[in-house]
Amino acid sequence: MHSFIEIHNKTYAALPFILHSIGRTPRQSPILRPSGCMAHHLIWVTDGCGLFAFDGKEYRIGVGEGLFIRANVPHEYRAQDTAFSTAWVTFLMNDDFFSCLGLEDHFSFSVSPSFLSDYEQLHENVNSLTPLLRSAKGYALLTELLSSLLSERDSLSDRTCHLLESRYADSLSLDDVARALHMDKYALCRQFKKEKGRTVMEELHAIRIQKAKHLLRYSTEPIQVIGQQCGFESASYFVKRFRSLVGCTPTAYRSMKQ
Numbered sequence: 355m356h357s358f359i360e361i362h363n364k365t366y367a368a369l370p371f372i373l374h375s376i377g378r379t380p381r382q383s384p385i386l387r388p389s390g391c392m393a394h395h396l397i398w399v400t401d402g403c404g405l406f407a408f409d410g411k412e413y414r415i416g417v418g419e420g421l422f423i424r425a426n427v428p429h430e431y432r433a434q435d436t437a438f439s440t441a442w443v444t445f446l447m448n449d450d451f452f453s454c455l456g457l458e459d460h461f462s463f464s465v466s467p468s469f470l471s472d473y474e475q476l477h478e479n480v481n482s483l484t485p486l487l488r489s490a491k492g493y494a495l496l497t498e499l500l501s502s503l504l505s506e507r508d509s510l511s512d513r514t515c516h517l518l519e520s521r522y523a524d525s526l527s528l529d530d531v532a533r534a535l536h537m538d539k540y541a542l543c544r545q546f547k548k549e550k551g552r553t554v555m556e557e558l559h560a561i562r563i564q565k566a567k568h569l570l571r572y573s574t575e576p577i578q579v580i581g582q583q584c585g586f587e588s589a590s591y592f593v594k595r596f597r598s599l600v601g602c603t604p605t606a607y608r609s610m611k612q
Contacts, residue, residue, distance in 0.1 A: 369485070372446040373492035376477055380439045384432040393444040394452075395423040396499070398465045402437030406430070408460055418465050422499075424452060427459045441473065445492055455500065458548075463503055472498065510535070511549045514542070515557065522561045523585050528554060562586065563599045570608040577604045 374393040382404065398420025406413045406421055407430050414434065415421060423429055425446075432438075476491050483491065517534055518526075531554055532539035546554050562584040569580045581592030581604075596604050 369489045370447065371489050371493040371496070372485075373480070373488045374444040374446055376443050376473075376480055376492075378439070378441045378477075381436070382431075382433060382438050382440045384430070386430045388428050390426040390428050391423065391444065392425060393446050394425050394449075395421075395442065395444050396496070397421055397423070397431075397440050397442040398463075399438070400441050401439040403434040404431050404438045404440070405434050413462070415462070420463050420465050421460055422457075422463065423460045424449065429460070441477075443473070443476075443492065443495065445496070447496075455504065457500075461503075463499060466502065469495070469499055469502075510537075510542075510545055514546055514554060518554075518558045518561050522558060522565060523583060525585065525587065526558060531558075558585075559595055560599065563596055566592070566596065566604065567600070567607065570604055577608075580604070 378400065380401075399415050399417050401417060403414060403416045406415055408427070413421075472491075472495050476488075476495060480488060513535060514531065517531060521534075524530075528539050528543070532542050535542060543554060546557070550557060552560075566580055566584045569575060569583065570577075573580070575583070577592070578589040581589050584592070586592035586595065593603055596602075596607070600607060602610075
């Protein structure tokens with residue numbers, strides 16, 4: 355059910371953001387878009403649960419969860435139960451904006467109360483607004499969502515690194531890290547790798563090896579003891595990880611730095 359849809363007009367082409375459509379769909383029917391949508395797409399679930407698919411991978415999205423989908427990205431979605439209903443906003447905007455932020459072709463988000471409130475106001479008044487005001491209010495809705503997402507991602511990365519720095523000497527598993535951060539471990543892995551370019555455990559190993567290099571250079575403790583102090587359960591695994599990341603054994607590194 356469209357509350358509003360903009361017929362693209364060259365008069366509006368100079369606007370940096372063009373609200374293309376806004377609306378709700380009770381009892382959402384299956385959608386298949388092998389070539390994607392002509393506009394960028396914010397869609398979220400208002401009732402029930404839906405299955406969204408990209409490149410053969412399927413994601414379950416429930417009430418209060420949403421997806422951003424870039425224009426021309428193939429996708430499909432369908433109901434997982436009979437209550438499945440959605441709300442959406444589609445818009446036209448330079449795709450480079452999202453590339454500059456390092457955002458993927460699609461990503462999930464949680465729908466906040468403030469986002470819903472702003473959406474409801476825009477949805478209710480959209481037909482009485484001028485194109486310029488529609489553009490401004492639609493852009494404000496998008497930037498509010500992106501600002502929240504990006505700040506959450508930064509804080510997640512910072513909190514994860516702080517935890518690893520403070521507990522590198524402990525016997526830490528990925529499950530331990532996820533529990534300490536009150537997160538699902540798979541979501542933690544995806545987000546951390548997106549931000550840092552490596553996994554949580556790779557980051558932990560890098561921190562441990564950096565600490566070990568310092569001890570090898572400035573202490574006389576045996577290699578095995580240094581490995582244990584830096585969280586490695588066995589001397590052989592410590593030597594293996596050290597050689598992998600530094601290019602030589604701990605003994606060779608110590609002799610070079612003396």
